[in-house]
Amino acid sequence: MKNKKRFFSAVVAFSLVFLFAGTLAVFAAVDVVKAGPTSLTGITDIFETVVNWFQGIVLLLGVMMIVWAGLTWMTAGGVDEKLTEARQRLIWGLVGIGVALFAGVAQTFITNLIK
Numbered sequence: 001m002k003n004k005k006r007f008f009s010a011v012v013a014f015s016l017v018f019l020f021a022g023t024l025a026v027f028a029a030v031d032v033v034k035a036g037p038t039s040l041t042g043i044t045d046i047f048e049t050v051v052n053w054f055q056g057i058v059l060l061l062g063v064m065m066i067v068w069a070g071l072t073w074m075t076a077g078g079v080d081e082k083l084t085e086a087r088q089r090l091i092w093g094l095v096g097i098g099v100a101l102f103a104g105v106a107q108t109f110i111t112n113l114i115k
Helices: 002-028 040-074 080-114
Strands: none
Touching: 040 080
């Protein structure tokens, strides 16, 4: 019984400490930073970041489609429907990679045009 009281007291003490720990961290933040772009350079940086994220996601999806197409092709067993399905996945995966690469080229062109 004595151990249960100690445990309960420790839990309450730690709960109270960690309950107010978040507010102490908020009071420590003194500087306020303005959000958002304040110049043309800031806008181009945001544009480059968005395009880079888009490019990475689309490249990843394109590679995954190609791998999926390869697995479908290998397990098709000569069934024409599965081979056609795998061929379509391969084509769309390559189209996705092409779009991602074109996005990188377009981003460079637009950024150089703006600057």
